[in-house]
Amino acid sequence: xxxxxxxxxxxxxxxxxxxxxxxxxxxxxxxxxxxxxxxxxxxxxxxxxxxxxxxxxxxxxxxxxxxxx
Numbered sequence: 181x182x183x184x185x186x187x188x189x190x191x192x193x194x195x196x197x198x199x200x201x202x203x204x205x206x207x208x209x210x211x212x213x214x215x216x217x218x219x220x221x222x223x224x225x226x227x228x229x230x231x232x233x234x235x236x237x238x239x240x241x242x243x244x245x246x247x248x249x
Contacts, residue, residue, distance in 0.1 A: 187227035196220045214248040221245065 185191055200216035201209075221241050228234040 192224035214245050217245045
């Protein structure tokens with residue numbers, strides 16, 4: 181994992197999304213993926229250096245994630 185793909189030691193890639201998915205066999209896999217992706221992206225923005233102003237991209241990222249549901 182690249183150091184450039186981490187903020188405060190936390191990554192935000194596909195690996196983190198997959199690791200964050202629930203093992204609840206009754207849930208929709210796509211729904212679980214989308215929920216986990218949303219959590220990872222929100223954490224990325226929270227951990228990003230303020231000067232990067234990544235919160236400006238969050239609405240678009242979350243809109244894209246919603247298409248996976």
